[in-house]
Amino acid sequence: MLDYTTKEIKPREALRVNPAKTCQPVGAMYAALGVHKCLPHSHGSQGCCAFHRMFLTRHFKDPAMASSSSFTEGASVFGGGSNLKTAAKNIFDIYKPDIIAVHTTCLSETIGDDLNAIIQDIDIPEGKYMVHTNTPSYKGSHITGFSNMVSGFIHYLAKSTGKKNGKVTIIPGFTNPGDMREMKKIASLMKVPFIVLPDTSGVMDSPMTGTFTMYPAGGTKVEDIIELGDTNLTIALGELTSESPAETLKKKCNVPYKTLPLPIGVAETDAYVMALQEFSSEEVPYELEEERGQLVDIMIDIHPYTYNKTCAIYGDPDTVLGIAEFVLELGMIPKYIVTGTPGILFETRAKELYAKYGVEDYKAKEAGDLFLLHQWIKNEKVDLLIGGTHGKHIARAEDIPLVRAGFPIIDRYIHSYMPIVGYKGAMRLAELICNAILDRKDRDDAEEDFEMVL
Amino acid sequence: MELVTGVLEERKDFIRYDREGCGGSGIRCDTNSVSGAVSQRACVYCGARVVLNPITDAFHIVHGPIGCASYTWDIRGSLSSGEEIYRNSFSTDLREQDVIFGGEKKLTKAIEEVIEKYSPKLIFVYATCIVGVIGDDVNAVCKSMSEKYHINVIPVKSPGFSGNKSVGYKMACNALMELIKGNLATKKQVGVNILGDFNLAGEIWIIKEYLRKIGIPVISTFTGDSSYESLIKAPTATLNIVQCAGSSTYLANRMEEELGIPYIKVSFFGIEDTTNSLIRIAEAMGNEKAKEKAVAFTREETARLEHFLSQYKKRLMGKKAAIYVGGGFKAISLIRQFHSLGMETVVVGTQTGKKDDYEVIESIVKKDTIILDDANPAELETFMKEKGADILVGGVKERPLAYKLGIAFCDHNHERKHPLAGFEGVINFTKEINESMNSPVWEYIHELEEE
Numbered sequence: 038m039l040d041y042t043t044k045e046i047k048p049r050e051a052l053r054v055n056p057a058k059t060c061q062p063v064g065a066m067y068a069a070l071g072v073h074k075c076l077p078h079s080h081g082s083q084g085c086c087a088f089h090r091m092f093l094t095r096h097f098k099d100p101a102m103a104s105s106s107s108f109t110e111g112a113s114v115f116g117g118g119s120n121l122k123t124a125a126k127n128i129f130d131i132y133k134p135d136i137i138a139v140h141t142t143c144l145s146e147t148i149g150d151d152l153n154a155i156i157q158d159i160d161i162p163e164g165k166y167m168v169h170t171n172t173p174s175y176k177g178s179h180i181t182g183f184s185n186m187v188s189g190f191i192h193y194l195a196k197s198t199g200k201k202n203g204k205v206t207i208i209p210g211f212t213n214p215g216d217m218r219e220m221k222k223i224a225s226l227m228k229v230p231f232i233v234l235p236d237t238s239g240v241m242d243s244p245m246t247g248t249f250t251m252y253p254a255g256g257t258k259v260e261d262i263i264e265l266g267d268t269n270l271t272i273a274l275g276e277l278t279s280e281s282p283a284e285t286l287k288k289k290c291n292v293p294y295k296t297l298p299l300p301i302g303v304a305e306t307d308a309y310v311m312a313l314q315e316f317s318s319e320e321v322p323y324e325l326e327e328e329r330g331q332l333v334d335i336m337i338d339i340h341p342y343t344y345n346k347t348c349a350i351y352g353d354p355d356t357v358l359g360i361a362e363f364v365l366e367l368g369m370i371p372k373y374i375v376t377g378t379p380g381i382l383f384e385t386r387a388k389e390l391y392a393k394y395g396v397e398d399y400k401a402k403e404a405g406d407l408f409l410l411h412q413w414i415k416n417e418k419v420d421l422l423i424g425g426t427h428g429k430h431i432a433r434a435e436d437i438p439l440v441r442a443g444f445p446i447i448d449r450y451i452h453s454y455m456p457i458v459g460y461k462g463a464m465r466l467a468e469l470i471c472n473a474i475l476d477r478k479d480r481d482d483a484e485e486d487f488e489m490v491l
Numbered sequence: 492m493e494l495v496t497g498v499l500e501e502r503k504d505f506i507r508y509d510r511e512g513c514g515g516s517g518i519r520c521d522t523n524s525v526s527g528a529v530s531q532r533a534c535v536y537c538g539a540r541v542v543l544n545p546i547t548d549a550f551h552i553v554h555g556p557i558g559c560a561s562y563t564w565d566i567r568g569s570l571s572s573g574e575e576i577y578r579n580s581f582s583t584d585l586r587e588q589d590v591i592f593g594g595e596k597k598l599t600k601a602i603e604e605v606i607e608k609y610s611p612k613l614i615f616v617y618a619t620c621i622v623g624v625i626g627d628d629v630n631a632v633c634k635s636m637s638e639k640y641h642i643n644v645i646p647v648k649s650p651g652f653s654g655n656k657s658v659g660y661k662m663a664c665n666a667l668m669e670l671i672k673g674n675l676a677t678k679k680q681v682g683v684n685i686l687g688d689f690n691l692a693g694e695i696w697i698i699k700e701y702l703r704k705i706g707i708p709v710i711s712t713f714t715g716d717s718s719y720e721s722l723i724k725a726p727t728a729t730l731n732i733v734q735c736a737g738s739s740t741y742l743a744n745r746m747e748e749e750l751g752i753p754y755i756k757v758s759f760f761g762i763e764d765t766t767n768s769l770i771r772i773a774e775a776m777g778n779e780k781a782k783e784k785a786v787a788f789t790r791e792e793t794a795r796l797e798h799f800l801s802q803y804k805k806r807l808m809g810k811k812a813a814i815y816v817g818g819g820f821k822a823i824s825l826i827r828q829f830h831s832l833g834m835e836t837v838v839v840g841t842q843t844g845k846k847d848d849y850e851v852i853e854s855i856v857k858k859d860t861i862i863l864d865d866a867n868p869a870e871l872e873t874f875m876k877e878k879g880a881d882i883l884v885g886g887v888k889e890r891p892l893a894y895k896l897g898i899a900f901c902d903h904n905h906e907r908k909h910p911l912a913g914f915e916g917v918i919n920f921t922k923e924i925n926e927s928m929n930s931p932v933w934e935y936i937h938e939l940e941e942e
Contacts, residue, residue: 038565038575041609051600053557053584060558078527082620082651084534088562091887100868100891107526108652113624124527132529132869143556144620144652147590174556175585175621247939249872249895377557408579427564430578 039434042408044415054408055427057351058377061172061182063089064211065140066103068186071217071235073256074135076128077103080121080150080169081142095447097214097241102251104128104137108144117145118155125159125167132251136166136259140186143174166259168193178378180278180353183211187234187282190262197266197290204230205316206268206292208282210275210299210355211444212458214242214255219456220274220300220309226322227313232261232268234282242454266290272312274458275299275355277382298386299355300458301466302363303332309459328460335464336367339471342491344368346474348421351375351410351428352443354383354403356457358390360423360442363463365394367470369421372399373413379404407431421473438473442466502528506870507853507862529867532842534651536619537563538659541905542738543615543647543666544577545569545689545714546722550611553582554598554629555619559651560584567905569689572696572716581605585621594627602636602644613719614644615666620651643719645669656817657737657843664742667713667722668749674723682708683772684728686743686754687735690715691905694912698759701769701913705784707776713739726750730775732757732768737818737843758820759912760920761828762793792914800832803921806929808833813880815840815863815871815889816903819848825884825903826855832921837878840866868892882928897936899927 062079066089069077079086086105093101104127106112106120121139128137139152152169161167170189172182187208207224209217217238224231239255271286271294273279283294300309306329310321336343346369350357354376361371376383380403387401400413411431422428422439426448432439446452456462475491482488502525536553540563544551553560560582571577583601585594598616605611614636618629629646636644647666649659683702688695695715702709711717711725725746731754733743743754755775757768766789773781812829816822819841826836836856840863841848852862861874868888875883875898883893886904893900901924903911909919 038578041576043608047608049604051583051597052552052604053560053580053582055564055580056557056561056582056584058557059561060556062558076529082534083530083532083655084537084651085558087530087533087888088537088558092562094888094891098891100888100895102529102868104527104529107528107530110653113620113650113652120526123525127525127527131527142620143558143585143590144624147621147624173587173590174558175590176587178557245895245897245936245939247897247936249868249892251869430565 038430039411042411042415042434044412046409046412046416053406055411055430056377056406057375057410057427058178058180059092060143060174061177061179061185062140062142062174063092064179064182064184065138065170065172065186066090066101067093067179067211067237068183068235069103069138069140070101070240071237071256072136072138072190072262073258074252075138075256076132076134076136078105078124078128078137078139079103079142080106080117080139080145080152081108082144083107085142092445093241096445097453098450099241099243100249101241104132106145113144113148116148117150118158121155122159125161129162129165134165134252136168138186138189139167139169140172140182141169142172146171146173166194177380180211180378184278184281187279188285190234191265191282191285191289194259194262195266195286195290196263200267201269202264202267204232204264204268205313206265206271206283206286207231207233208271208273208279209233209236210278211353212275212299212356213444213453213456214238214240215454215456216458216462219459219462223300223306223310223325223459224313226325227310227317228319229313229317232265233257234262234265266292268292270295270316272297272309274309275359276386277354277378277380298362299359301356301359302366302463303329303336303460304366305359305362306459306463325460332460332463332467335467339467340368342471342474345370346421347372347419348423349373349375349410349414349419351407351424354378354380356443358383358386360457360466361387362390363466364423364470365390365396367467370396370399372417372419373410374399374401375405375407375410376403377406411435421470423470438477440469440473442469502867502870505864529869530865532865533656535653535655535659535662536617536649536651538656538738539617539647539649539663539666540659541567541689542660542663543714545571546613546717546719547571547577548574548611548613548718549577550581550605550609550614551577551617552598552601552605552614553580553617553619554594554622554627555583555585555617556621557582557584559617559619567689568691568907569715570693571690573718576609590621590625593625594622595632598627598629598632599636602632606640606642612642613670614642615647616644617647617649619649623650643670643673655843660738661741664739664745667742668745670722671725672749675726678727679729680708680710680727681776682710682728683730683732683776684711684713684725684752685709685715686713686731686733687739688712688715689735692907692910694759694910694916697910697913697915701788702772704788705769705773705781707772707778707781713742726752728752730754730772732772734758735818736820737845756820758824760821760824760916761831762796762914762917763827763831764824765789765913765917766793796914796917799918800921803925804833806925807921810834810881810928811837811879813838813871813875813878813883813898815866815883815885817842817886819844819852821903823848823851823855826852828917828920836860837880838863838871838874840864840871872896882924897933897940899924899930899933901927
């Protein structure tokens with residue numbers, strides 16, 4: 038499939054080939070699924086909603102429920118206000134959510150629907166809620182959409198009563214339910230009372246019960262989102278995803294925030310634990326100390342195989358930076374890192390990170406695509422690829438092992454249940470990386486070099 | 492009839508419950524989804540893209556923000572015996588600046604960048620939702636690029652809001668007609684074009700092999716495993732055979748009217764439909780020898796399958812099936828196929844079925860079978876539970892729903908992993924539904940239900 042990729046890199050001004058991102062609304066839909074009894078609503082053509090649900094379902098292997106305004110020709114000329122009004126009535130009548138979270142699309146943004154005004158005009162049943170965010174598909178990426186939706190919830194719902202509740206708001210970034218569970222586990226172990234927004238655990242990794250529920254048990258409860266306004270501190274995990282909603286909460290309710298990278302690897306998990314400790318003033322419990330010790334033990338065990346191995350990492354900005362830092366801790370060299378999401382901060386943070394580890398020979402690109410990454414690899418190969426499913430064509434073309442991490446992974450199972458954050462998550466990531474390297478060694482070793490013990 | 496919980500008032504006309512006597516099909520279909528419904532339905536762009544995507548050496552440039560390109564990047568299992576270029580994703584990735592100032596320049600540049608890099612023969616440019624709204628003249632850009640570089644740059648008018656998936660099929664068919672008519676080959680040759688087969692899991696290769704065996708040449712395929720060169724030969728064929736009627740009947744009609752090629756509708760799902768189709772193709776070609784060969788071949792294959800099926804029938808007899816697929820024709824084939832396995836279809840729905848499809852469906856299912864147009868998950872759930880379905884046949888969005896309900900599943904859509912067409916397909920289909928229904932994992936669900 039990639040026979041045409043040339044070594045010679047000519048700048049492209051207009052053409053995007055094999056993207057490493059998708060559009061805002063799907064991120065908004067994912068964020069809204071992390072609110073309990075919330076129905077995400079796509080204000081646009083019915084295709085958007087169908088595509089997003091399919092995209093999420095392919096990654097999570099769980100149903101993603103969402104409704105659509107189902108724009109027609111008429112709506113695209115006269116505006117989608119009446120579509121949304123009809124939709125709201127139908128949704129509250131039949132699907133009975135506690136809250137509808139509307140996100141816009143390129144279409145409704147371009148025709149200029151004023152969601153604030155439309156929603157104000159809607160007769161929302163007693164005790165129910167309707168919020169919205171603007172997610173123009175032609176700005177940012179699905180990460181921006183996720184971020185905007187989280188801000189949307191805060192903007193509409195969070196209230197400050199003037200009395201603090203002694204809790205911490207945790208914004209987990211665009212991560213898997215398995216990651217969110219791990220973040221919560223660590224916060225609990227540090228005895229920090231918290232509210233996580235959004236929280237897709239228990240929604241997109243809900244257990245088999247034999248019955249289908251439109252709204253699984255998980256997700257941040259609306260009353261908890263309201264309470265966010267009274268929290269003492271926000272910990273925003275993943276600067277490029279979570280800082281903006283943390284800022285929204287600060288502006289609205291004066292909750293101070295602390296931004297940290299996603300807790301991937303030893304140093305960044307330490308930073309997360311320290312931030313929690315600073316808040317609770319509790320000792321780090323043995324359970325966490327033990328996990329950390331195990332992780333370091335593992336890193337020592339595998340260092341002969343990981344040291345100086347090169348890799349390329351692609352995907353969402355915070356995830357890519359987090360994995361890059363962890364592989365640096367493993368002694369590997371993340372030679373190329375690419376995110377499709379635009380934002381120069383990615384390259385700035387990358388520069389700082391490489392400087393910290395004294396690595397000079399690298400390439401980092403925001404608003405890049407997998408075609409460019411492939412060209413880089415054609416010029417100088419790496420030992421390992423780390424990212425979502427869409428890199429598998431490069432992996433095959435260049436015969437490089439691929440470790441699947443990030444979003445989306447649509448050709449494997451179980452990943453969404455398992456963390457890559459926290460010490461446990463790092464152990465899992467280390468296992469995936471080490472196994473990929475050793476499987477490749479076993480495959481490539483000559484008969485006389487093929488060994489039982491590694 | 493009492494309204495079943497989980498069904499919107501506005502949706503009642505789209506559902507047919509227990510019916511009295513045999514009046515004509517009163518179900519509402521072929522309209523747009525209700526605002527606020529959790530519809531499974533896709534848009535015009537999606538419909539157009541799925542029809543054109545399998546053209547192996549075409550460059551599909553999606554003119555719009557990145558999403559439409561991302562969601563359709565290499566997700567259909569349409570196989571190729573040649574080029575693989577169609578499996579890449581090309582887009583103009585429109586940004587805010589382009590939305591404000593118009594995207595024509597960017598589109599022109601993107602087309603030129605493709606031409607410079609790849610020397611293509613055929614480019615499709617998909618106009619997505621906002622392209623019309625921001626006023627880009629995609630037709631004019633395509634025309635000027637075609638003229639400047641002497642290649643086929645064909646616009647596909649597919650803004651998502653301009654109808655449903657069926658409209659997208661039409662837009663794709665129009666684009667195909669533009670391609671064919673712009674490169675009109677004249678000399679007729681005896682042979683057929685296969686329309687509406689996308690070579691999922693290599694199915695078109697099976698059908699081509701059958702036709703080769705009975706002595707019917709295949710001129711061109713739409714669009715599974717096709718290429719620019721193969722497509723432009725299509726006007727020379729003497730007959731079109733239409734498989735996925737939902738997507739390609741419109742193309743067949745246009746080819747009949749404008750190129751004088753008659754068509755017949757066929758289906759290669761199940762023994763009955765495969766057999767009938769091969770014989771009917773031979774008849775339509777007026778080829779007696781081919782007909783004899785078809786009769787002999789299908790008899791042989793049917794006999795070969797007899798033992799296999801009798802083994803499986805024991806395990807499948809009396810089980811209940813639910814069907815939720817794209818087109819009406821496929822639903823009909825599946826009902827027949829389940830019937831031949833001793834299974835009853837208790838729920839049947841389509842996304843884009845037409846009135847006459849629903850009439851046929853009504854005539855071949857039991858009186859109390861639930862028939863749905865454009866069903867949503869709540870409706871599917873309600874009726875599958877109520878009717879006690881053991882397996883659901885559907886597409887990607889239905890799989891997790893079925894699993895959550897503890898119901899077995901068979902993907903009869905883009906994610907099928909082995910061919911389901913022809914006699915080989917009967918074996919694969921039977922094995923697959925048996926494997927899913929009789930897997931030990933369901934025991935744990937029954938445990939839950941007993942609690």
